[in-house]
Amino acid sequence: MSVEKKLVRRGTKEEAPVGSPAEQAGPNALLEQARQFAAVAAEAHRECEEIENAEQELQRRRNTSGE
Amino acid sequence: MIVPKFLGRDCELSTSGSDAAGEPIKAWDVSRAVIENVDAAYEPYGTKVWTPRSDGWLWGGKYGGFYLGSAYSTDCLRHWAPDGKCFYVDMSHVEVCTAPALSPRAFAAQVIGALLVAEAARKCAEQRAELGTAYRLSASNADPVDPAISWGSHLNVSVSHALWEDLCLSHDHPAILGFVASAIAAAVPFFGAGYVLLPGDGTARYSLSARAHHITRVLTLATTEAFGRGLLNTRREPHARACERLHLIGFDQSLASEALLGSFMQCVLAAAEEGYCGHVLFDPVRATHAWSWQIDLKSGALTGLALLADGERITLPAYMRRVATALIEMCDSGFITDAVAPEAREMLGRIVELTRYAEEGAVARLGRHLTWAAKLLHLLDLCARRGATFADPAVRLADHDFLDTGAERGAFWRLWRSGRIDPLIELRHARKSLLDGPPESSAWGRGRLIQRFGADITSVEWDRVVLRRGHERFAPLLCIEMPRLDSLCRTRCEQIIRAAADASDLECLTEDASAEARLEDPVGDVSRQLAVLPRGEENGGAGARP
CATH class of the missing domain: 3.30.590 (Creatine Kinase; Chain A, domain 2)
Incomplete structure (x- = not known):
C-alpha cells in the first residue's frame, strides 16, 4: 500500500480511542489481571474517609502550572 | 564523538x-x-x-x-x-x-x-x-x-x-x-x-x-x-x-x-x-x-x-x-x-x-x-x-x-x-544514595566539600564551589571549578579532600586537567574559522576589527 493511502487511513475508526471500563462491559481478561495484581488491595487501596470525599480531596490537590 | x-x-x-x-x-x-x-x-x-x-x-x-x-x-x-x-x-x-x-x-x-x-x-x-x-x-x-x-x-x-x-x-x-x-x-x-x-x-x-x-x-x-x-x-x-x-x-x-x-x-x-x-x-x-x-x-x-x-x-x-x-x-x-x-x-x-x-x-x-x-x-x-x-x-x-x-x-x-x-x-x-553523590560524578566531590567545609563555602553552582581560604570575613576566595561532570569524581578527589586540614589545602583541586581534544573537519570548519579569525587577526591584529 502506498504511503498516501496509508495516510488517508490515519484517523479512521481503526485509530478511534478506546473507552473506559464501564463502556466495555463483559468478559475482561485485563480485569482478572487487575484483581490478581491488586491481591494486596486491602492494603493497597485506601478504603478510608478521604476517598469518600474524593471530589473535595481532588480540589485540595489542585496545582499551578510549572516546569 | x-x-x-x-x-x-x-x-x-x-x-x-x-x-x-x-x-x-x-x-x-x-x-x-x-x-x-x-x-x-x-x-x-x-x-x-x-x-x-x-x-x-x-x-x-x-x-x-x-x-x-x-x-x-x-x-x-x-x-x-x-x-x-x-x-x-x-x-x-x-x-x-x-x-x-x-x-x-x-x-x-x-x-x-x-x-x-x-x-x-x-x-x-x-x-x-x-x-x-x-x-x-x-x-x-x-x-x-x-x-x-x-x-x-x-x-x-x-x-x-x-x-x-x-x-x-x-x-x-x-x-x-x-x-x-x-x-x-x-x-x-x-x-x-x-x-x-x-x-x-x-x-x-x-x-x-x-x-x-x-x-x-x-x-x-x-x-x-x-x-x-x-x-x-x-x-x-x-x-x-x-x-x-x-x-x-x-x-x-x-x-x-x-x-x-x-x-x-x-x-x-x-x-x-x-x-x-x-x-x-x-x-x-x-x-x-x-x-x-x-x-x-x-x-x-x-x-x-x-x-x-x-x-x-x-x-x-x-x-x-x-x-x-x-x-x-x-x-x-x-x-x-x-x-x-x-x-x-x-x-x-x-x-x-x-x-x-x-x-x-x-x-x-x-x-x-x-x-x-x-x-x-x-x-x-x-x-x-x-x-x-x-x-x-x-x-x-x-x-x-x-x-x-x-x-x-x-x-x-x-x-x-x-x-x-x-x-x-x-x-x-x-x-x-543519600549519604554521598554517585562516585563517578562531580556531585560526589561537591557533596564532600559541603560536608567537610560547609562553613567556609560562599557559593555553590553545578560547575563550581567557592570557599574562603580562612575564617575571616574578607579572606581570599578559592574557586574550585568542575568543567566536566566527573571532574571531582571520587577517585580523583577523595584523598585530597580527606587529607585537607582547611580550604587552603584544596588548592590542587583548582587545577583544570580538562583539556579537550577536538577533531578537525576540513570541510565543515572553514566557515567557522573565517568567522572566528578575520584576516590579519592571527598575525597580531594588523587587520583586526576595531
Whole structure:
C-alpha cells in the first residue's frame, strides 16, 4: 500500500480511542489481571474517609502550572 | 564523538496542602515550608545541606556581598545537599534536581532517594505547622482536575556539543533528529506514569503518558505552554563546560522504570552521536498520541499504530523492540561501551522482554517495571470494587495519589513492598544514595566539600564551589571549578579532600586537567574559522576589527 493511502487511513475508526471500563462491559481478561495484581488491595487501596470525599480531596490537590 | 551519558532528573513535585479548616493552602506556602525542612530531613544521615542566606544575600550584606536571587523569584531557596542533589522552589512547586549519575541503577536510586528526602521534609514541615494542617507531595506531573495544568519532571542526558547543536540549532542532519525524536516519541508512552485523561466530553480515557496531551511539537524552547510542549527542548543549561545537557521535558516521573528509561535514552543518544538514524517515524508527535491513548481495556493490548517513514504501520511494542534490538547490536559491536552507557545490554534486554509481554497483553508482568501498567491495574481493580468508572472522583484521586511521596498513601510504595513492582533497585539503595553523590560524578566531590567545609563555602553552582581560604570575613576566595561532570569524581578527589586540614589545602583541586581534544573537519570548519579569525587577526591584529 502506498504511503498516501496509508495516510488517508490515519484517523479512521481503526485509530478511534478506546473507552473506559464501564463502556466495555463483559468478559475482561485485563480485569482478572487487575484483581490478581491488586491481591494486596486491602492494603493497597485506601478504603478510608478521604476517598469518600474524593471530589473535595481532588480540589485540595489542585496545582499551578510549572516546569 | 560519544560522551559518557550522565543522567539527571528535575523532579518537580505536585505540591498542595490544606489548613485545619480544610481550605486549600497556596502551593508557594507549602513549598516554602517543605524546603525549609530539607536540612532536618538529612539529619538522620548525619549530614547537613548548604544554602545561601534566605534574604538572597550572602555574607557581607547588601553592600558587600553577593546577591543570589530573590526569595520571591520563580526559582529560589536553593539547598545544596551533601549527596549532590539540589532542592529548590520552581514556580511554586517543590523541585529536586538529582546528582548526575552514569549508572542507570544509580540514577534510579537518585530519583527515589530525592522523593525520600522530600517526604521526610514534608513530614517535618507538617509536624511544625498548625495542628490539622496537611501538606501533600506527589511525583504526579499533571493536575488531577484540569488537564491543561502540568509541570515537568525533566530527564537530562549529557551529550556532545556537536549533537546538541545538530538537534537543537543547526539541523545539519535531519535524519538524526528524526531518529531521536522518534525514539523519544515511543519512550514517552512506553515509560509513562499513566494518567486518567478527561477530554471534556464526559468520557475518560487512560493515557500511558501523563504528558502526551501537552506534546504537540517536535522541538520547542518553551517548557510551560499548555498543549504546546516539544519532544525535544532547546533549553541550554549545561552543568559542565565539556558537554551539553539535553533537556527532555516530555517524560513522566516513572518510578518503576527510571533505570530502564535512563539506559534506553543513554543508548539512543550515543547512537545518534555515532550518526545512527534508523527507525524514523513519519509523524513522531502523532505517534506519541496514538500509542499513549489506544489500549484495549479488555485485553490489555496496545492497539495504537504509528506510521514509519517507509509507510509501514507499527505498534508501540514492535517499535520499541526494533530500536532496542538495534541498540543491543551496537553494544555488541562496541559502538556503545560501558563507559558511555553502563549496564546497557541488560537493560535493553529487559525492554525487549517487556515488549513481548505487551504483545501478549500480560499487563501484570509489565506492571513490575512500567508505572502506567501498575497504575492501570490498580485503577481497574478500584473501578471494579466500587462499580466506578475512570471519571469517578475517587478513581482520579487514586490516579493522582499513586505516586504520593508518603509510603502510607502512595500505592506505588505498597506495591513495591509487596513485590508487584520492581524498579530494579531496592529501597536500601535509595537510602544509601543519600549519604554521598554517585562516585563517578562531580556531585560526589561537591557533596564532600559541603560536608567537610560547609562553613567556609560562599557559593555553590553545578560547575563550581567557592570557599574562603580562612575564617575571616574578607579572606581570599578559592574557586574550585568542575568543567566536566566527573571532574571531582571520587577517585580523583577523595584523598585530597580527606587529607585537607582547611580550604587552603584544596588548592590542587583548582587545577583544570580538562583539556579537550577536538577533531578537525576540513570541510565543515572553514566557515567557522573565517568567522572566528578575520584576516590579519592571527598575525597580531594588523587587520583586526576595531
